[in-house]
Amino acid sequence: MEKLLEEFSLGLFVWQLVLFVGLLLLLRKYAWKPILGAVEKREEGIKDALDAAEAAKKEMQNVTADSEKLLREAKVERDALLKEAREIKESIISEAKEQAQVEGDKMIKQAQATIESEKKAAVADIKAQVANLSVEIAEKVIKEELSDKGKQQKLVEDMLGDIKLN
């Protein structure tokens, strides 16, 4: 310790102190501030660039997700449309079928009614003709067989009444 104190050189101490503080002040102004400032600026720049890249990447992902969503929605819509179309088609077909059925039935009924009425008319006509023929036949028969016209008429009507039962 004594040796240390003896070795201690005040001159060197003063020089070191003055020179070092001078160097410190000069470097602070002309070197450290610009260097640290530039480094910080650059680091900020890099950070900003990275952030921007990250944001762009996210945006990209969003866009992709959006387009995928759109695509999915379009598909769903298309499916829905197709389904609807199919349903409409089926309903139209079935409706048409029903209508045709109804129409057919109606036509058949009409035809049947017509046939029935025709048949009735024909039967009535036949009946009239048969009656006329019968009357004529009877007239001829009775003209020959019967003299009394009243009796003859009564007989014919009875006979016709029998035929009607058939």
Place this chain on the structure above:
Amino acid sequence: MRYSFFSKKLVAVIFLIAGFVSAQNHEGEEVETGAHDLKTEIKEYIDHHLLDSHDFNLYSYTTDEGEHKYVGFPLPVILWDNGLKVFLSSEFEHGEAVAEVDGNHYALYHNKIYKTDAEGTINFEGHHGDETHTEDAYGEDLVVDDAHPSNEKPLDLSITKNVVFIIAVALLMFLVFRSMAKRYQKSTMPRGVGRFLEPLVLFVRDEIAIPNIGEHKYKKYMSYLLTVFFFVWIINLLGLTPLGVNVTNNIAVTFALAMITYLITTFTGNKNYWKHIFWMPGVPVPMKIILAPIELLGTFIKPFSLMIRLYANITAGHVVLMSIIGLMFIFKNWIGSPLSFLLAFALSLLELLVAALQAYIFTMLSALYFGMAVEEDHH
């Protein structure tokens, strides 16, 4: 890879030169001293190497005629002795002559300047007979004469060899970092020397300042931390060159650096810091009273340890390295000398690490103390 290759080559070259220079030195002295005890001579040489000098000597030798020759140049001596006295150190003729300025006489004794009479008489206090016996590193009796000069010592503000190197390092640092800063004006990418230095600057910022001081307050300490880191590192590295300079093994230099750390710590300390010193929270009152002086003493011990650590590490490194180189001249055979060379080489590589490590530790601990000074209350 290129850097490390380059530095390896550089180290090798430096050692070749170092070996050459010191070899020349010793050979010269040997001729002169002849029977002089070689061990004592080496020890003296080491002691001399550790001291500051008023001359810039690269090496000295003795001619065949027994005349001392010094290779180097003189430095200005600046004294304050009832007025400014400035003269060149060559007037001392390496301690062999008395310098006369304005009717005052000055003489060199053990690298210190004393005011003397015209004959350069050094008066001694104490008796030459009073000797202190201690054991030196070799286990031999070391005799220290208690007598020390009683002559008046003028205030010596000379530009000594160490001051020259402090100025040189300051200039070098200013030029290098200024040019580095200028490059950043053109683009924020480091160019040239900045490519090598920027990682170091960032290392100081990211590994030393921010972890110890904190994200928000580190900025105002950056200038000091960077300056002290590079200053100590470069000047330690210069100490490993054959120029024979060792600034950081002067207690005055490390004292100045530690004092700046202490002053910055003290003047930037916040309320919380002082509270922890004078009125430690969370302990009983009697303890607070006991702790206050201890804590106050601690604030001085911390920078004191900085001072001693740097001084002792660099001094120890130089002493060991030079002793091992000195072994070469003691062994003087084909086993000892290569062994000594290899040891010196290995140790020099270690010293390269120590040079950076001590700069790192000094900066790191300074940052730690600053961090304590600005730490916010967490209670």
